[in-house]
Amino acid sequence: MMQKDNENTRYIAFVCxxxxxxxxxxxxxxxxxxxxxxxxVRAVSFGMAAVQGIPASSKAIEVCREIGVDIxxxxxxxxxxxxxxxxxxxxxxxxxxxxxxxxxxxIPEENVEIVGxxxxxxxxxxxxxxxxxxxxAFVEELxxxxxx
Numbered sequence: 291m292m293q294k295d296n297e298n299t300r301y302i303a304f305v306c307x308x309x310x311x312x313x314x315x316x317x318x319x320x321x322x323x324x325x326x327x328x329x330x331v332r333a334v335s336f337g338m339a340a341v342q343g344i345p346a347s348s349k350a351i352e353v354c355r356e357i358g359v360d361i362x363x364x365x366x367x368x369x370x371x372x373x374x375x376x377x378x379x380x381x382x383x384x385x386x387x388x389x390x391x392x393x394x395x396x397i398p399e400e401n402v403e404i405v406g407x408x409x410x411x412x413x414x415x416x417x418x419x420x421x422x423x424x425x426x427a428f429v430e431e432l433x434x435x436x437x438x
Contacts, residue, residue: 309337
């Protein structure tokens, strides 16, 4: 279960498949930027096919470290590790993740957004950097929405 910061904190979720690459990078980048901006929003991440307790991929950790984001303490989570009702929005890395959330789990479509980021799993550091940069740009847009 999620340790809540306080009753006023809003929560969003980044969703991918194994919760070792894309969603932990997005979570780490978002939380660092939200904290820097003093926003009362926090992100968590989970995978639709995750095995609980596995560290983030070493390449994801490395490319995040390059931009000052530490995800080395991340451990994988499965969707049911959390109370789904705690999240106001779900940012899915692909259409398949969004489809599972809306059609199988019953999350309202208006609470789900598709980021559209290709899984870097198995790729080299350059592939992970490209993924990180797409996620960082997406997070910057999100941060601006939460600021307003």
